[in-house]
Each structure stands twice: as structure tokens, then as C-alpha cells.
Amino acid sequence: MKETIGDIYKNHRKLFVMMVVLMVLSIGLLVFSLLNLKISSSTVHVGYSDIGSYQGGDFAENQGSSGYVSGRWTDMLAFPVLAVVLGVFHNFIAIRLYKTRGMASARVFVAISILVLVSAILVLWRLTQES
Numbered sequence: 276m277k278e279t280i281g282d283i284y285k286n287h288r289k290l291f292v293m294m295v296v297l298m299v300l301s302i303g304l305l306v307f308s309l310l311n312l313k314i315s316s317s318t319v320h321v322g323y324s325d326i327g328s329y330q331g332g333d334f335a336e337n338q339g340s341s342g343y344v345s346g347r348w349t350d351m352l353a354f355p356v357l358a359v360v361l362g363v364f365h366n367f368i369a370i371r372l373y374k375t376r377g378m379a380s381a382r383v384f385v386a387i388s389i390l391v392l393v394s395a396i397l398v399l400w401r402l403t404q405e406s
Contacts, residue, residue, distance in 0.1 A: 279370050287378050293385045294366050300392045301362025304399070308354035311403045354399050361392050 284291045365388040373381040 276370065279374055283370070283373060287373075290369075290373070290378055290382050290385065293382060293389065294369060297366060297385055297389050297392065298362050300389065300396070301358045304392060304396050305355050305358035305362070307396070308351065308358060308399055311399070312351055313348055351402075354395065357395055358392075361388050361395075 283294070365385070369381045369385045369388075372384055
């Protein structure tokens with residue numbers, strides 16, 4: 276494994292930089308999500324969906340609904356878990372892909388992982404700003 280990481284560092288700097296960016300973003304998501312858990316709150320916003328929000332009509336029980344889904348603070352533990360999975364395990368998978376399939380497939384995998392991580396950061400940012 277160390278030889279492969281050394282090979283990536285020496286010969287494929289772009290892939291190495293992408294892997295470092297993935298790790299830094301995942302550490303950022305981990306810290307941000309742990310700091311915003313709000314353990315003392317009985318309910319927090321855990322999701323958003325326009326489906327089911329009040330659009331008028333006969334659904335009086337949904338009147339005034341903003342589209343945010345409330346839940347327990349423990350539901351927000353999915354974000355730190357996602358950060359660890361994407362940061363650590365996806366880098367290991369990228370190294371394995373580099374060994375078996377080559378640099379191009381590893382770069383695509385890491386790029387998609389970065390996009391998923393950025394999306395998760397944006398979702399968590401939005402949920403914490405609205406609660």
C-alpha cells in the first residue's frame with residue numbers, strides 16, 4: 276500500500292492532490308457535522324422535500340409546513356459517518372482502482388466522491404442554517 280501511494284505521489288500528482296482534497300473536505304464535514312449536532316434539542320431539521328409540503332387544498336394538517344422534515348438529533352449522525360466513509364474508505368478504494376484499473380478510473384472515482392461530499396456539505400449547511 277505504501278508503495279502504491281508513493282507511486283501515485285511521484286507519477287500522478289493530480290490524482291494525489293484530488294485524494295488529499297477528498298480527505299480535507301471529509302475532515303471538514305466531520306468537524307462541521309459534529310459541532311452542529313444540537314444534542315440538547317428534542318427535534319431538528321433532518322431533511323427537506325417539497326413533496327408533501329402544503330400547496331393549498333384540503334390538507335389542513337400540512338398548513339404552514341415549510342417542507343423541512345423534523346427528526347431526532349441522532350438522525351444527523353449520518354453526516355459524520357458519511358464523512359468518514361468518503362474520506363477514508365473511498366481513498367482506499369481509489370488506491371485499489373489505481374492498482375487494478377489504472378489512473379483514469381481512480382481519478383473519476385475520486386472526482387465523483389468529491390462531488391458527493393460537496394453536496395453533503397451543502398445539504399448540511401442548509402439544514403443547520405434553517406433550524
